[in-house]
Amino acid sequence: MSNSGHLAPALTPRPADAPERSVPALERLPRAVYARAESLPAGSWVRPHRHDWVQLSWALSGVLEVRTDTGCWLAPPQRAVWIPPGTLHEVNASARAEMRSLYLDASRTAWAPLRCRVLAVSPLVRELILALSARPLEYDPDGPAGRLAEVLLDAIAELPELDFGLPLPADARLRRLCEALQAEPADARTLPEWAARCGLSERTLTRRFRRETGLSFADWRRRLRLLLALGALEAGRSVTAVALDSGYDSLSAFIAAFRNEFGTTPKALFAPAPVNDG
Helix, strand or coil: CCCCCCCCCCCCCCCCCCCECCCCCCCCCCCCEEEECCCCCCCCEEEEECCCCEEEEEEEECCEEEEECCEEEEECCCEEEEECCCCCEEEEECCCCEEEEEEECHHHCCCCCCCCEEEECCHHHHHHHHHHHCCCCCCCCCCHHHHHHHHHHHHHHCCCEECCEEECCCCHHHHHHHHHHHHCCCCCCCHHHHHHHHCCCHHHHHHHHHHHHCCCHHHHHHHHHHHHHHHHHHCCCCHHHHHHHCCCCCHHHHHHHHHHHHCCCHHHHCCCCCCCCC
């Protein structure tokens, strides 16, 4: 886990007047599984901070963005970002977002990798979080709420990981390359051209890029463009307009790439899901 403190550039730029949300004043968790019913207001943000427990930031609607020094992770509706303990992170909510947070004692999640991930929130996990958030903070661990918490932990461990993250390399030259593309995603320079700019051979750039991000350069650039498209889609722009802005020649090509990357279509991704707050 990196601790450089230099957060990745945002994929969903924050308005200058975006309201800041204070970090919860917690020195310890009241229980090993703590569901916060408080929502992050739409369009708001939480300044960079870290804590000793796992955080699961769940988007009921809109898009959440979590930034760390190793990359960005976007959570569209009914997805959640898993944030490991000790990770410096900032959370941004889109204009239409609503969020819930689940905090987990790190000792109860030894099965999880120590990296940020985006998880698909199942209907079971959704209802368990809502049910637990309605219980007293210091619920009886041996009572009904405690049993709910144990089932919730087991259910979270089974959630599938999704490709809504954009990892950044640690190598300074590769990182500058990635940040340049985030600033100008339409930049069409080829891999050999980028290699020359970085002062590396094409082979070395290819090898290092995959080693540090887990993706090929072409796959990383495609994911960048598709993740950037999420913000435009969530804001209400037409799929056709977003497809053309993302560099695709046709709507069908964009939808095919979107489905291949994220396992769903733009329309299905932002379809409202019923949430029972009672």
